[in-house]
Amino acid sequence: MVFSLFKQLKIFTVKKAQMRKIIGFALLALLVAGCEKDFSNIVDPEPVKYSVQSVVRYDSLRYNPTDSLVKFFIHIGYNSPPGSVFMDLYGPGDKKVNGSPIYLYDNGSSASGDDAAGDKVFSTKYPMSMALLSGEYRAEYSAAESNGSTYKLSISRFNFDNGSANQEPVLSDLVAPDTLIVVDTTVFRMTVKAIDPNGKQDLSRVYFVVTRPDGTSNNAALLMYDDGNFNLHGDVVANDDIYSIIVSVFASNQKGEYTFTFTAEDRGKKKSVPIAKKIVIL
DSSP states (O other): OHHHHHHHHHHHHHHHHHHHHHHHHHHHHHHHHHHOOOOTTOSSOSOOSOEEEEEOOOSEEEOOSSOOEEEEEEEEEOSSOOSEEEEEEEEGGGEEOOSSOEEEBOSOOTTTTOSSTTSSEEEEEEEOOTTSOSEEEEEEEEEEOTTSOEEEEEEEEEEEEOSSOOOOOEEEEEEOOSEEOOSSOEEEEEEEEEEOTTOGGGEEEEEEEEEOTTSOOOOOOEEOBOSOOHHHHOOOSTTSSEEEEEEEEOTTSOOEEEEEEEEEEETTOOBOOOEEEEEEEO
């Protein structure tokens, strides 16, 4: 009986040792399987095609009547050259200046302002003329390939002075009611013409400030619009220099004479001579 029990215990011990070996092999198999990485879902596995080494930087430029051409260039590193390198230029109000891409060349041509061919420095000359507005400009550089793929390379910003004196905007032709009888909520429309001698793009905003009959005001600048959105702003035609606004008056508003003061402001912070309009609310 003792022998039998010992034999059974020995068998159990052997089986337990074998089980440990099996478990050990299973764990090893799991570890090996766990070390096999699946690289099929790597994000952006391609190396960077183009690296920017340097780009021309101007803090400010001023129109030169003798030679308005300004040199722009970018130095990029690559293994295979791009199909083309080009630039887009944006002026005040984030308006794109060029109608088509401004191409830069690495051809050693003086016409493009390139000093040496094949040195991976792409250059061009672009006229910063007096016709351009004064203000902040942004040059965006890109590379394009023959298959149509494009790659953003760099952005540079600079201030440009077109050499002409900045003139203040001019307001005229204000249209607004003289008197309103308010029993319930009353809606009315106001328009004013705003012209900037330096061009419409130089005009930053047209607005008015309201002063209540008791002489108080929150001095909030309420914008007027030349966007052609009649339902929202009361403007009939977009970009016709007529700025519009729809105003709502409530029965709970103070009764008496209100003063609406209209002003136009350009990007250089110059303001028009204000126009004040008195409107009586009864």
